[in-house]
Amino acid sequence: MNCSDVRELINAYIDGELGQFEAHQVERHIDKCESCREETEQFRKTSALIAEYGRETAPASLINDIRMKMEKEKSGMINLRSFRKTGWWALAASFILIVLGGAYMNVFKINGNSPAPAQQVMAAAPTVVKPETLSHAAVPEPEEMHAAEAGGTGALLSDTAAAEIAAEDTVGEEDSAGVTSPSPALPAKRMATAASAPVPSHTTADTAASEDKPAEGMTDREVVLTRVREEFDNMEHKLEMKRILNGGSDSEPADGHAAGFSAEPSGVIVPVSARTAEGRSAAGRIITVGAGGVSPRVVTGGFNIMEEVPSYESAAYGDTPSGVSAFARSAAAVDTSQYMRRVLRAEDVYSVENADAAAAECERIIEETLAAAGDNDTKYIRDGRSVILRGRFSTVDAIRRKLISNFTGNDDIGESTITGITSSSATSTQRIPPDLTAVLQINFTY
Amino acid sequence: MQRQQDTGDYAGEPDDSRLIERTCNGDLAAFDTLVERYQDRVYGYTCRMLGDPETAREVTQDIFLRVYRYLDRFRGDSKFSTWLYTIVSSTCKNALSYYGLRAKHRADDRPANDIDGERTSLLDRIPDKTLSPDVVAGRSDIQAMVREAISKLPEHYRQVIILKDINGFSYDEISRIVDCKVGTVKSRLARARLIAREELTKAGLAGPEG
Structure with missing residues (x-):
């Protein structure tokens, strides 16, 4: 065995991954060859340094945070499985x-x-x-x-x-x-x-x-x-x-703002019919985001974060027949972009005397706000008494506040914050980044 | 040197399979024990891979939630730690994709490095935020330098060196976690150690005089 052969095997040798025969040959060589011995020591030292100083101690509260989330999941707040x-x-x-x-x-x-x-x-x-x-x-x-x-x-x-x-x-x-689906009973017109x-x-x-x-x-x-x-x-x-x-039939917005991240087409908007009885999305785990203080006349769902994970979870953790290897393969094969697909979504329902007039008024408010904000990335569509707005969170949130204020007279709405999985603990909150993609669906009923 | 080897043998404590069984029967305390047993290793992996303690913390929480959710599907064909790390590995990969894209949007126009023909992506150049100045100056210079050396490794090299040197998995186990051939693990690990050694030598921690 010459130096070149040995150097190829050095790492496996120090990791104890060589067979007895090969290990013995390497040992014999490095006993004689100072250069290879030195090389072996260098790799051994590198490995030891990384092992010694690369470790971490988990934060003390980690286990409690996990527990809290498990409780939340158990209580049905995150009910994807069913x-x-x-x-x-x-x-x-x-x-x-x-x-x-x-x-x-x-x-x-x-x-x-x-x-x-x-x-x-x-x-x-x-x-x-x-x-x-x-x-x-x-x-x-x-x-x-x-x-x-x-x-x-x-x-x-x-x-x-x-x-x-x-x-x-x-x-x-x-x-x-x-x-x-803009509303459960979509008007034909x-x-x-x-x-x-x-x-x-x-x-x-x-x-x-x-x-x-x-x-x-x-x-x-x-x-x-x-x-x-x-x-x-x-x-x-x-x-x-x-x-x-999606901002057009086939193409994404040029600068990717409306979609949040340009390489990613958009988040997923879950059809109303695909939602469970609890009003939770079927497309992934949902974490309630609060914009509190609204009038009881308005039913608001808060902003929810949706992450597309079902395929990942079902494929990667599903019935793979041959243990871990198959498991790992399926995990690698599925789309790995779940974290790219975060999108905030809220749904507000206004019960008003004249729903058509309210929807028209809503449209006017959206038009005015968009014009004032100069935000070309946020788009909306009105369908009878349903309006869907999609774009930058900052714009969508501003419009939402105006609408709530306009239809309920309530101006005292707390800052929208994220609680739950995106924060370090369940009790802490963090501000929502203004560039995050948000979807707001507004329905007007009698 | 104290390595966190996974032997599945914990003196005086129930082994993993017993804890899994109890967890599946609704014993949350058993799951707590499992979390306690693995949390440092998992958090260590996510920290080194993602380079940001806060994100690592979130991702670690996410990982254990998934483990809890899918624990009943663990059949015991392999060690629990191997199964756990397939989840750890893929979750981190997803997180890296996300943060990599975000990094791209920050208009990071630095030219990509070219390490031995393999171009490092933006994902590979995420700065390790665990290296705050106070850490470097106050606590341990060596620790900071080692962590920086790890953070400079391309993602797939970083992954195998963490799994091997920090988590103590065998080549065969790593190949199953990463889903590649044992030969690939060997070559990646050799490259990873070579680059890490160069970095540590530059920092004065390795090399002939180190």
Whole structure:
């Protein structure tokens, strides 16, 4: 064994990682060769210095901090696991029912069979027919209806629904930004009025659905079919909102401000339907951020930090069949950008006498504030009585305060702070960086 | 020299597998013992990897929360410490991605170093904030210099040297934690020690006269 061979093995030798034979050969060589002996000592010393001085002692409060967070998680504040187990299945199942419902009716129409009883369809796809929204249903002209059916409403819905489910399934894995549903009962009429973002042109289906017509002469089946189409329209609209919220169809804002970090497209906005009963996001752990002191007339959720971690957690910690090695592989394979995807999100609901007027007023306040702030990165979209705002936290927060002040008269709102996992202990708080991306959803109801 | 070897043998205390079993049965005190057992090592790793004690503290909390959440999925195919460090390693990697991007946005336009053909990224040049002036001047010069030498290593070199020299894992265990071949661990460790040695020599801590 010559010097070159030995030097390749020195580190393994001092770490005791060589086999007996190789170790013996190295020993014999360094006994004779002073240069290699010196080299060995140098590496040994380097290793010893690092071992001795590289260590740390954990802060004394660490274990308490962990305990507090565990308690919080236990109390259901962070309830990701339950959704992970059942939520996606429920969501997927509801979409499948919609698709099947649509396809079912389509088959009957084409074959000229007698229409399926409305009750059956309603029972099969409860999410399609909502009594509270049925009275506001937009009913298209008969020829429009026919065109839509001939084009295969069921098939169209099927593709879109599948894409939607895929988008939701990949939340946290892909660069897609998720989908936002502006409100649980989305009005059919659209008023996309993003201030500075380009609004994609509406599809034919959009136009048809946006014309409110009386439901005269419609059979129950046709009414149901209309509702199915509206569901499709809503999905289409969600995708449109997603594009706008991303700052354009395909591209990111040039300087990356609106998205927070330019290499990262955006945070994920969780669809309302994907939220658990507790109002917690399914896309990841949520930490409540307080902006206290609001009037009881306003239901505010506070700003929540969302981190996209489900794919990371489920893939990396999931059912990997062969122990740690497979575990490590899956952990390495999943997206490692969870920390890049922090986005603040808040949802405020205002109960007011005239919701439409309030929404219009809200839009005006947003326009004025954006103009005054000169913030081109913060964008908003209004859809009837729902408004979604996305951009720099400082601007979004300022607008939020103005709105709360305007609609409740309450000016005494504490500074928005982060508590929880991003602070050093559960009781301490820290200021929210103004450049963090924030999403504010405002709904006006009666 | 006192190395924090993980032997899984703790005199007079229940071993890891017993603590895991008890934790899974709802005994939080058992989990506390596990945390106490590993917190210095995990915090040490996150500190050295991330270079910022406050972030390291947050990330360490996050790591143990995950461990608690997924402990029932640990099957005992390997040592608990190896399983734990796969979580530690990937969580730190994610944190580094995040802070690396932020660093990029701070318009850091210094040219990247070129160490033996491997360009160091911005992530590799995150300053170690544990090196505050008072630490350097007041407590231990040697400690500060050693930590600085570690912080100057590229991320994948830094990782293996911490896992080996500070945490005492074997090459095989490191290969499973980092998910690479044992040969890769060997070569990375050799490069890491060579660079660290050069840095320590410059600081007067190593080298022929060191």
